[in-house]
Amino acid sequence: MKYDVTVIGSGPGGYVAALRCAQLGLKTALIEKYSTLGGTCLNVGCIPSKALLDSSEHFHNAVHTFTTHGIDIKGEVQVNLKQMIERKNGVIKQTCDGIDFLMKKNKVDVFKGIGSFVTKNTIKVSGEKEETIETDKVIIATGSKPSSLPGVEIDKKRVITSTEALNMTEVPKHLIVIGGGVIGLELGSVYARLGAKVTVVEYSGSIIPTMDGALGKELQRVLRKQGFEFNFNHKVKSATTKGKEVTVTAENDKGEMVEFKGDYCLVSVGRRPYTDGLSLENAGLKTDERGRIETDAHLETATKGIYAIGDVVKGAMLAHKAEEEGVFVAETIAGQKPHINYNLIPGVVYTWPEVAGVGATEEELKKNGVKYKMGSFPIRALGRARASMDIDGLVKVLADATTDEILGVHMIGPRAADMIAEAVVAMEFRASAEDVSRMSHAHPTYTEAMKEACLAATANRALHM
Ligand code: FAD
Numbered sequence: 001m002k003y004d005v006t007v008i009g010s011g012p013g014g015y016v017a018a019l020r021c022a023q024l025g026l027k028t029a030l031i032e033k034y035s036t037l038g039g040t041c042l043n044v045g046c047i048p049s050k051a052l053l054d055s056s057e058h059f060h061n062a063v064h065t066f067t068t069h070g071i072d073i074k075g076e077v078q079v080n081l082k083q084m085i086e087r088k089n090g091v092i093k094q095t096c097d098g099i100d101f102l103m104k105k106n107k108v109d110v111f112k113g114i115g116s117f118v119t120k121n122t123i124k125v126s127g128e129k130e131e132t133i134e135t136d137k138v139i140i141a142t143g144s145k146p147s148s149l150p151g152v153e154i155d156k157k158r159v160i161t162s163t164e165a166l167n168m169t170e171v172p173k174h175l176i177v178i179g180g181g182v183i184g185l186e187l188g189s190v191y192a193r194l195g196a197k198v199t200v201v202e203y204s205g206s207i208i209p210t211m212d213g214a215l216g217k218e219l220q221r222v223l224r225k226q227g228f229e230f231n232f233n234h235k236v237k238s239a240t241t242k243g244k245e246v247t248v249t250a251e252n253d254k255g256e257m258v259e260f261k262g263d264y265c266l267v268s269v270g271r272r273p274y275t276d277g278l279s280l281e282n283a284g285l286k287t288d289e290r291g292r293i294e295t296d297a298h299l300e301t302a303t304k305g306i307y308a309i310g311d312v313v314k315g316a317m318l319a320h321k322a323e324e325e326g327v328f329v330a331e332t333i334a335g336q337k338p339h340i341n342y343n344l345i346p347g348v349v350y351t352w353p354e355v356a357g358v359g360a361t362e363e364e365l366k367k368n369g370v371k372y373k374m375g376s377f378p379i380r381a382l383g384r385a386r387a388s389m390d391i392d393g394l395v396k397v398l399a400d401a402t403t404d405e406i407l408g409v410h411m412i413g414p415r416a417a418d419m420i421a422e423a424v425v426a427m428e429f430r431a432s433a434e435d436v437s438r439m440s441h442a443h444p445t446y447t448e449a450m451k452e453a454c455l456a457a458t459a460n461r462a463l464h465m
Helices: 012-022 039-044 046-064 081-105 182-193 213-225 321-332 362-367 383-388 416-428 433-437 448-459
Strands: 001-007 027-032 109-112 114-119 124-125 130-140 144-145 175-179 196-199 228-231 233-241 245-251 257-262 266-267 271-273 306-308 347-348 354-359 374-379 395-400 406-413
Touching: 001 012, 001 321, 012 039, 012 081, 012 130, 012 321, 027 130, 027 271, 039 046, 039 081, 046 081, 046 124, 046 182, 130 321, 175 182, 175 233, 175 245, 175 257, 182 196, 182 213, 182 266, 196 257, 213 228, 213 354, 213 395, 213 406, 213 433, 245 266, 266 362, 266 383, 306 321, 347 416, 362 374, 362 395, 362 406, 374 448, 406 416, 406 448, 416 433, 416 448, 433 448
Parallel strands: 001 027, 001 130, 027 109, 130 306, 175 196, 175 266, 196 228
Antiparallel strands: 114 124, 124 130, 144 271, 233 245, 245 257, 347 354, 354 406, 374 395, 395 406
């Protein structure tokens, strides 16, 4: 079997790379070690977490807001976790089947098994049978796995990762979440809405520390209202299980040891690049000190003809970043000159309200000595927000003090994950805050907050504030 391109790993990086290669007329093979295509994102990441977030949000609303909307429920509203998980599994299946369909439609040959280098142009696939592929180019898209901490042993029963948290058989009574990043807050939200007490133990001084500071502050306030408890500046030392009880021990900023007791502990302290089983050395490759495969500006590795994309290389561990890189490498191999604007890859947290940001944060502008103007608009001032009873949050626009070019947009509010797309488009076309403020935004919508924040940034003249 001889291919132009062989892609190892079928997550959003790998399967998109394979599709684009096939579109460009390259004979393409895709290797996946699991029985279903789609990688972390479709099987144990983006899609299942959003399915559970949506289901739990319905339950939360039924309990907390239906009466105000004038909907009375006779009898008690109850969680049927088994059904919730089954629905989530159905969503995964439909999505993964969709990838199978796309591979067949585009004539990508799929191999099931572990892909490993024999040489830089020969890949062995060890599955039910062993096969060997000859290939001109290779794209490594093997993704990442959850990380842990010294002293914390993940038993996958009581001390769990996101993968187990997506397949629970009961709602925790008290879920201790180690790490206040995106995954911990999203999955913490699912179980907080379903009735669990959720305690976050975080090493740094805030949640979502890499996003604009205003977002973390507002999200913390809202999640507290939803029952979250936060413990910042706590360095976790151990997590141990005795029967059904988990004890997490952490050192606080005064040097004191503090104990947290719960029935489950979710370890969400980040993810590490995954290259096990690839036999990289046979292709003349090694990983850096953080386990990543090093690449140049074209995402080509130290060995010519071998590329790497997605979570296994540097940069944000996001599905849409992996997808962009998949397309980029396919087009590079086909002789085109593609481009990725890494500054404009949005970051999103699917709590409720949602959080999203793109471009420079205020902290970064300050650090780099950039002169900027800031305009901010509260979600509660929108008619649409009052109609839907989603009044928490804000949109914040940062623009260059001299040129008015938008440098960063940061938002927390209903559907922020979708709303951020407007900011990406505006910034890609290097719009000024005034440009956006002079465009019509449908009324009543949440997007009016973007227009108003741009008005505020341009000339401090928001209309509805
Ligand atoms: P992966 O999706 O990890 O896929 C890698 C694939 O390679 C896997 O299928 C693996 O089995 C396969 N593989 C590995 N080694 C081999 C081998 N030797 N041979 C054959 N196959 C191999 N990102 C977002 O943008 N938005 C979100 O909302 C979001 N939510 C998330 C929620 C959770 C709970 C988690 C865990 C992650 C979430 N992410 C989200 C992150 C996102 O899932 C990853 O950034 C994305 O999946 C990375 O894509 P990838 O193609 O690089 O790798």
